[in-house]
Amino acid sequence: MPFELAEPRSLxxxxxxxxxxxxxxxxISGGTALMLMxxxxxxRPSRLVSLGKLGLAGIRTGPGGELRVGAMTxxxxxxxxxxxxxxxxxxxxxxxxxxxxxxxxxxxxGGHLAHADPHMDLPPVLSALGARVTxxxxxxxxxIPVEELGTGYLETSIRLxxxxxxxxxxxxxxxxxxxxxxxxxxxxxxxxVGVAVSLDFQGDSIREASVVIGAATDKPTRLAAxxxxxxxxxxxxxxxxxxxxxxxxxxxxLHGSAAYKKQLIRVYLRRAIHEARAQSR
Amino acid sequence: MRRSxxxxxxGEAVSAQVAPHETLVEVLQDAFGLFGARESCGQGLCGCCxxxxxxxxxxxxxxxxxxxxxxxxxTIEAGSRLDAVQEAFxxxxxxxxxxxxxxxxxxxxQLLEEHPEPDDDTIRHYLSGNLCRCAAYPQxxxxxxxxxxKMRQT
Ligand SMILES: Cc1cc2nc3c(=O)[nH]c(=O)nc-3n(C[C@H](O)[C@H](O)[C@H](O)COP(=O)(O)OP(=O)(O)OC[C@H]3O[C@@H](n4cnc5c(N)ncnc54)[C@H](O)[C@@H]3O)c2cc1C
Ligand code: FES
Ligand code: FES
Numbered sequence: 054m055p056f057e058l059a060e061p062r063s064l065x066x067x068x069x070x071x072x073x074x075x076x077x078x079x080x081i082s083g084g085t086a087l088m089l090m091x092x093x094x095x096x097r098p099s100r101l102v103s104l105g106k107l108g109l110a111g112i113r114t115g116p117g118g119e120l121r122v123g124a125m126t127x128x129x130x131x132x133x134x135x136x137x138x139x140x141x142x143x144x145x146x147x148x149x150x151x152x153x154x155x156x157x158x159x160x161x162x163g164g165h166l167a168h169a170d171p172h173m174d175l176p177p178v179l180s181a182l183g184a185r186v187t188x189x190x191x192x193x194x195x196x197i198p199v200e201e202l203g204t205g206y207l208e209t210s211i212r213l214x215x216x217x218x219x220x221x222x223x224x225x226x227x228x229x230x231x232x233x234x235x236x237x238x239x240x241x242x243x244x245x246v247g248v249a250v251s252l253d254f255q256g257d258s259i260r261e262a263s264v265v266i267g268a269a270t271d272k273p274t275r276l277a278a279x280x281x282x283x284x285x286x287x288x289x290x291x292x293x294x295x296x297x298x299x300x301x302x303x304x305x306x307l308h309g310s311a312a313y314k315k316q317l318i319r320v321y322l323r324r325a326i327h328e329a330r331a332q333s334r
Numbered sequence: 335m336r337r338s339x340x341x342x343x344x345g346e347a348v349s350a351q352v353a354p355h356e357t358l359v360e361v362l363q364d365a366f367g368l369f370g371a372r373e374s375c376g377q378g379l380c381g382c383c384x385x386x387x388x389x390x391x392x393x394x395x396x397x398x399x400x401x402x403x404x405x406x407x408x409t410i411e412a413g414s415r416l417d418a419v420q421e422a423f424x425x426x427x428x429x430x431x432x433x434x435x436x437x438x439x440x441x442x443x444q445l446l447e448e449h450p451e452p453d454d455d456t457i458r459h460y461l462s463g464n465l466c467r468c469a470a471y472p473q474x475x476x477x478x479x480x481x482x483x484k485m486r487q488t
Contacts, residue, residue, distance in 0.1 A: 058354035153463020
């Protein structure tokens with residue numbers, strides 16, 4: 054597989070090395086997903102543009118208390134970060150069972166979010182938390198919700214000559230968040246379903262609810278009907294069961310059939326809500 | 335399109351001619367005759383290809399050799415004497431064919447750096463990305479704990 058490896062030193066140079074019309078020119082961050090795609094023969098790049106020398110790694114909090122993570126920050130660095138553990142524990146917990154230590158040492162959050170495999174663990178969590186990414190291109194920067202990144206299986210709204218540069222996660226504030234990953238083989242396998250919830254409890258009722266499911270369809274999906282049932286009243290689990298799968302045309306895969314996944318969603322949605330509630334106390 | 339890259343390998347400054355697509359395991363084997371890191375699954379799952387780059391374990395089968403440029407690469411071949419982890423693996427009989435052993439040893443060193451007194455859960459979790467087809471897992475877990483004790487004593 055002959056390709057050229059470009060190693061630009063600045064963001065401007067990196068963007069100029071990309072090609073708005075040629076999908077065989079791709080950015081490479083950790084390369085963990087790209088290497089697998091190349092080995093499987095589904096990607097034959099002509100040029101890979103390495104983002105390793107752009108100074109895009111680092112974690113800090115911004116003026117509004119938001120978490121700011123550079124695109125080249127490794128998943129392992131995020132998992133170990135005190136800032137993340139204290140302020141956004143759901144992210145650190147999610148990372149613990151994402152792949153294995155070696156993959157997390159190398160994989161970056163930018164590559165993770167750009168890859169858009171619907172089985173990935175962070176996109177549902179970050180979508181439920183209302184996170185955004187900054188995307189840079191020749192015309193400048195734009196910021197979009199993580200939720201709007203995925204448009205289909207391995208497809209995103211990032212243009213071929215654009216790059217993710219930054220992830221921003223708003224402070225949790227009064228919300229409590231949980232992510233449950235249901236795997237059908239080992240604990241750190243790809244999920245059969247992933248259920249992310251972010252809930253703002255006020256006593257026994259919920260003021261604001263955000264529920265996003267991964268691995269069930271071709272991209273992470275928000276369960277708006279479930280959110281409506283959750284907000285403003287006491288929890289009715291029977292209503293919830295019905296709403297849990299009505300909006301989704303769940304797709305079966307290696308990790309479970311569609312019928313099985315539907316049942317998993319019902320069960321894991323309840324558990325995720327209970328976990329978030331336990332944390333809020 | 336080969337180009338020359340420089341890095342430190344097991345403490346020595348080296349250089350190699352690498353093609354853009356070559357992985358770190360390929361270069362260690364072809365250019366340096368080091369076979370401790372070996373490709374098995376080729377997918378990041380089994381840990382047989384473990385190499386330590388700039389102090390962090392990576393799967394050499396998924397890691398572009400070019401990314402090691404200017405870095406510090408360390409393999410199971412580093413050092414001339416057995417360390418506490420290697421001794422423990424031998425004493426506990428933690429291998430049969432030995433194919434997976436270099437990866438387990440390198441990962442165990444990292445595990446013990448982060449968790450000097452790991453419990454079984456921590457060990458299993460940390461090593462979940464390392465597979466042993468001979469299924470020496472119980473002895474491997476014993477060896478990790480023995481190595482931890484040895485390291486605390488010295
Ligand atoms: C063994 C194994 C197990 C795994 N298990 C899990 C799991 O359980 N859960 C899970 O969620 N994930 C899992 N993964 C996937 C893993 O999370 C991804 O491979 C990783 O996050 C990709 O990051 P990267 O930096 O290596 O991306 P790369 O491979 O470098 O890039 C991935 C894609 O994103 C593009 N890209 C990279 N950076 C940018 C950028 N800044 N802007 C725009 N486009 C960009 C690339 O062109 C490519 O298309 C697993 C992977 C492996 C190898
Ligand atoms: S050969 Fe690299 S992890 Fe299995
Ligand atoms: S000892 Fe044979 S694979 Fe582990």
